[in-house]
Amino acid sequence: MDLSLTGKAALVCAASKGLGRAAAMALAREGARVAICARGAETLAQTADELRSATGAEVLPIVADVALKADVSRLVQEAVAHFGGLDILVTNAGGPKSGPFSSLSDEDWQRAVDQLLLSVVRLCAEVVPHMKQRGGGRIIHVTSVAVKQPVDNLMLSNSIRAAVVGFSKTLATEVAKDRILVNCVAPGYTRTDRVKELLQAGARRENVDESEIERRLVAGIPLGRMGDPDEFGSVVAFLASERASFITGTVIPIDGGSVKGLL
Numbered sequence: 655m656d657l658s659l660t661g662k663a664a665l666v667c668a669a670s671k672g673l674g675r676a677a678a679m680a681l682a683r684e685g686a687r688v689a690i691c692a693r694g695a696e697t698l699a700q701t702a703d704e705l706r707s708a709t710g711a712e713v714l715p716i717v718a719d720v721a722l723k724a725d726v727s728r729l730v731q732e733a734v735a736h737f738g739g740l741d742i743l744v745t746n747a748g749g750p751k752s753g754p755f756s757s758l759s760d761e762d763w764q765r766a767v768d769q770l771l772l773s774v775v776r777l778c779a780e781v782v783p784h785m786k787q788r789g790g791g792r793i794i795h796v797t798s799v800a801v802k803q804p805v806d807n808l809m810l811s812n813s814i815r816a817a818v819v820g821f822s823k824t825l826a827t828e829v830a831k832d833r834i835l836v837n838c839v840a841p842g843y844t845r846t847d848r849v850k851e852l853l854q855a856g857a858r859r860e861n862v863d864e865s866e867i868e869r870r871l872v873a874g875i876p877l878g879r880m881g882d883p884d885e886f887g888s889v890v891a892f893l894a895s896e897r898a899s900f901i902t903g904t905v906i907p908i909d910g911g912s913v914k915g916l917l
Contacts, residue, residue, distance in 0.1 A: 657895035660685030680887030682711035790833030826903035842909025876911035
C-alpha cells in the first residue's frame with residue numbers, strides 16, 4: 655500500500671528510542687523527511703544515523719526538551735527552516751513518575767503537566783500555522799491506553815494524558831476546515847525501555863521477580879504478548895498518510911485487545 659508520504663516533512667518528538675523512534679522509523683521507511691528530537695545529544699545522533707542507514711531518508715536531529723517552552727519554539731523553527739515547512743507532527747514525551755496519589759508531590763504534578771500536556775499545547779501552537787500555510791497536515795499525539803482504562807500506580811499518566819485527549823478532540827474540530835487531522839494513538843504494553851522501568855518498579859514495590867510482574871501484565875492482553883514498537887510505528891504512519899484522510903478527533907488503542915471498554 656502506497657501511503658503517499660514520500661517527500662513529506664515530519665517532526666517526531668522524543669524519538670531517540672522507544673515509541674518515538676519506532677514512529678520516526680516508520681515514517682522514514684515510507685519516504686518522509688524526518689526531524690527527530692530528544693534531550694540526549696549522543697543517543698539522538700546515533701538514532702539519526704541508524705534511521706538514515708536503514709531507510710536512506712533525510713533525518714534531522716535536534717536536541718530539545720519538549721517540557722521547555724523555549725526549546726519547543728526553537729525545535730519547530732529549526733525543523734521548518736530546514737524542510738521549508740511541516741506536514742506531520744508526532745507529539746511524544748517520556749512517561750512521568752509512577753506511583754499512587756500519596757507518593758506524588760506538587761512538583762511531580764507540575765513537572766508532568768509541563769512534560770505531557772503543555773508540550774503538546776505548545777507544539778501545536780507552533781506547528782498549526784505552518785500546516786495552514788501548507789494547506790493541511792497531520793497531528794498525532796502519543797498517549798497511552800491509560801486514557802481508555804486507567805492503570806494502577808500511574809496516577810500522573812492517567813490524569814494528564816486524559817487532558818491531552820480532550821485538547822486533541824477539541825483542536826480536531828477547530829482545524830478540520832484547514833484540512834489538518836488530529837488524532838491520538840494509545841499504546842498498551844510495548845517492549846520499550848519505559849515498560850522495562852515500570853516492570854522493575856512494580857517488582858520493587860511488591861518484592862517479587864520482574865518476570866512475575868510481566869506475566870500478570872501479559873495475562874491481561876488477549877493476544878498473549880506485549881507489542882513490538884514496529885507495530886506501533888505502522889499505525890502512526892497510516893494516520894499520517896493520505897489513506898487516513900477521513901479519520902480525525904479519535905483515539906486508536908494499539909494494545910493487543912487489552913482495553914475492555916466499548917468506546
